[in-house]
Amino acid sequence: MPELPEVETVRRGLQPVLEGARLVNVEARRPDLRFPFPERFSERLAGKTVTALGRRAKYLTMHIEDGPVLICHLGMSGSFRVETAGSSDIPGTFHHERPKSAAHDHVVFDVASPKGERSRVIFNDPRRFGFMLFAEGAPDTHPMLAGLGIEPTGNALDGPLLAALLKGRRSPLKAALLDQRLIAGLGNIYVSEALWRAGLSPLREAGTIAGSGKKAKQQCERLAESIRSVIADAIAAGGSSLRDYVQADGSLGYFQHSFAVYDREGQPCSKPGCSGHIERIVQSGRSTFYCRTCQR
DNA sequence: CCGATTACCTGCACGC
DNA sequence: TGCGTGCAGGTAATCG
Numbered sequence A: 001m002p003e004l005p006e007v008e009t010v011r012r013g014l015q016p017v018l019e020g021a022r023l024v025n026v027e028a029r030r031p032d033l034r035f036p037f038p039e040r041f042s043e044r045l046a047g048k049t050v051t052a053l054g055r056r057a058k059y060l061t062m063h064i065e066d067g068p069v070l071i072c073h074l075g076m077s078g079s080f081r082v083e084t085a086g087s088s089d090i091p092g093t094f095h096h097e098r099p100k101s102a103a104h105d106h107v108v109f110d111v112a113s114p115k116g117e118r119s120r121v122i123f124n125d126p127r128r129f130g131f132m133l134f135a136e137g138a139p140d141t142h143p144m145l146a147g148l149g150i151e152p153t154g155n156a157l158d159g160p161l162l163a164a165l166l167k168g169r170r171s172p173l174k175a176a177l178l179d180q181r182l183i184a185g186l187g188n189i190y191v192s193e194a195l196w197r198a199g200l201s202p203l204r205e206a207g208t209i210a211g212s213g214k215k216a217k218q219q220c221e222r223l224a225e226s227i228r229s230v231i232a233d234a235i236a237a238g239g240s241s242l243r244d245y246v247q248a249d250g251s252l253g254y255f256q257h258s259f260a261v262y263d264r265e266g267q268p269c270s271k272p273g274c275s276g277h278i279e280r281i282v283q284s285g286r287s288t289f290y291c292r293t294c295q296r
Numbered sequence B: 001c002c003g004a005t006t007a008c009c010t011g012c013a014c015g016c
Numbered sequence C: 001t002g003c004g005t006g007c008a009g010g011t012a013a014t015c016g
Helices: A005-020 A041-045 A160-168 A173-178 A188-198 A214-236
Strands: A023-027 A051-054 A059-065 A069-073 A079-084 A105-112 A117-125 A129-137 A277-284 A288-290
Touching: A005 A079, A005 A105, A005 A117, A005 A214, A023 A041, A041 A129, A041 A288, A059 A188, A129 A188, A160 A214, A173 A188, A188 A214, A188 A288
Parallel strands: none
Antiparallel strands: A023 A105, A051 A059, A059 A069, A069 A129, A079 A117, A105 A117, A277 A288
């Protein structure tokens, strides 16, 4: 899954196809993903126009004119692809860049642009940890989104705010940064990457960098900057590519993001002047990668 | 307030 | 070739 940068990349890929377009037909090919599809899922979407495609943390929000907001989560293995009607095709048929199995294609949106151009937006999710729900009002008040913390995009997340969030926390930094109630959108990869950039150990007790001293303030400032930059860099790179993640337009030519520590167990630390090596440890049942030499 | 464990589900890499 | 094992970006519930 896509973490925040991948979801944002998906949003940007789908936006030109969906915004202003009409959902001609919507089909859920099974009764549930992680959760059952909402009542009258297809009926409430078909014939309606998409007014906006947004994102909050790792959630996509599809705003429907005179309708609900469709909240989508990609889970671990969810992806969207777009198929467009080719000019050389028989009308009503669709082509795409490469053969792609329809296995695990769970939702199909038949879409018509304002000019009448047809395309299909297909949600594929082998593990089915993803889900789609309706928010009847403002999506931010939906139970799924209401408790989310601050977005790590933009400049709102600064040293003092991060210090306030971490103050008094006894959990390891890794767990605190994964907590969506504090910062929304970080996942297993980018937490490891941000901590490496900041020179902070994932094992470090979170509250210990939230003190009033000069050193703690500097550490918070550096960690906040590291979080913002790692997310911004990943979005700029078009999201990372991992396993079954597929960019929204299905293209293969996207940037292959290279991580400093994630999935680099045993490799030398790439921090200039550091002689350490990347280790893999397990925290909260999940892999953490870090360099014990330069991350304290 | 914590963390660890388990669950959800499929696919893939690995060792034998 | 097959089969068992462990691991994978997500969230959430349960237990100590």
